[in-house]
Amino acid sequence: MCNQPNFVFLLEPVHAISGELIAWELLTRFPDDADTNNKRNPNRDAGFFSRLPADDKWQLFLHQIGKLIQLYKEGFQQVISVNVDRDIVAGIFEDIEIQQKLAQLTLLRLEISAFFTARFNSADLLILKGVAKVTPAPLWLDDFGPGYSNLTMLDSGIFEIVKIDKEFFWQFGDGHIFDTLLTHLNQLCDGVIVEGVEDQTQIDLLSRKAIYGMQGYHWKSVYLTDLLK
Template sequence: MSNPPKNLFILEPVYDLSGQVIARELLTRFIDDAEINNKRNPKRDAGFFSQLSADVKWQLFLHQIEKLIQLYQKGFDQIVSVNVDRDIVASIFKDDEIQAKLAQLTQLRLEISTFFTARFNSADLLILKGVAKVTPAPLWLDDFGPGYSNLNMLDSGIFEIVKIDKSFFWQFGDGRTFDILLGHLNDLCNGVIVEGVETQHQVDLLSHKAILGMQGYFWQSVYLDDFIA
């Protein structure tokens, strides 16, 4: 069995418009990265995770869940989201033990990338509905906007929250198209989080938008282990 790369876990905060942390996303930083906390090593591009084998990704996910169990046992009371893909979803279906562990984590949210549903057909819908049945963790849709997203996938009502992709926000965030999209998304889910917030100007821009929260390098992340030490 393959072993996951040595890593550290960080919690990246999501802030609401009042300046309160309303959730955190669990992210992985590999120990051989030069910048662990707020900056990504250029070699760890967006495709790195997808290049890992299914077994390595599964072992990494299991490690994340064990860490979250420890975190919540320490009294942590905020929502934490974790990214999953097709390989991880398929393994969840087959593993009663992990389903039982996920059932303990009432504050957990599973983030499904829009790349999972790039063509979004009936098979995708059945898979996602199946996930909702075997784990109580509500589903969040990640990366909305990079060309792989469509509003039809939201009509099913299975996504609690939608996260708007950084590149989409940077390109369209100051235009009317963005505001119209927010209106549609809010009709189809319980709220929108905008990713890629890195400057005070972007915070100010979003301060009057119809969003639930903001996420990005403008705010400092924290090590998960700092909460459970």
């Protein structure tokens, strides 16, 4: 699958309230759905990653890591998060070769969706803690919001950053519930990134919030290939 040119890699920026670029998220898109101008596409919500069989997801992950090793060897000096699920995390835990590759990537962050941890249990916790021991890449939690929230998982202290689901932000971002959630999350991790930021009004709203960063279609993505020499 990964030897065929049926996907492209995009880097979506994460900005601090100050406007500083603080991180990127590596996204995978079909070539005809890779709009770097970030116009919202409802069909994109299904995601490239979630459509793939487990073996193809693993091969895609290996391909992503290979590209990031190349990028960082060329001198790139910013944090990049890569999406993983329970299968990928388990694969990392069992694969010494990929652990050695990840050891080269001190600026890499492994981003796991709250969707995949909605039924979080003690076995998942052991696997995640195991990955934290065998690789320097901290774990980030994506899509935190209604339906996929698991405070037991957050209480474990294994997540460096939590990303708040865009739908939750759009619905509750200007209310007390959102502020209360931020206060609680900041006690359980090192910072919160809010997804779904699309205009200056939302930026102005978040400028008064206790957050680490903002991410969304307000900022232009770049092709990974444009950064490779």
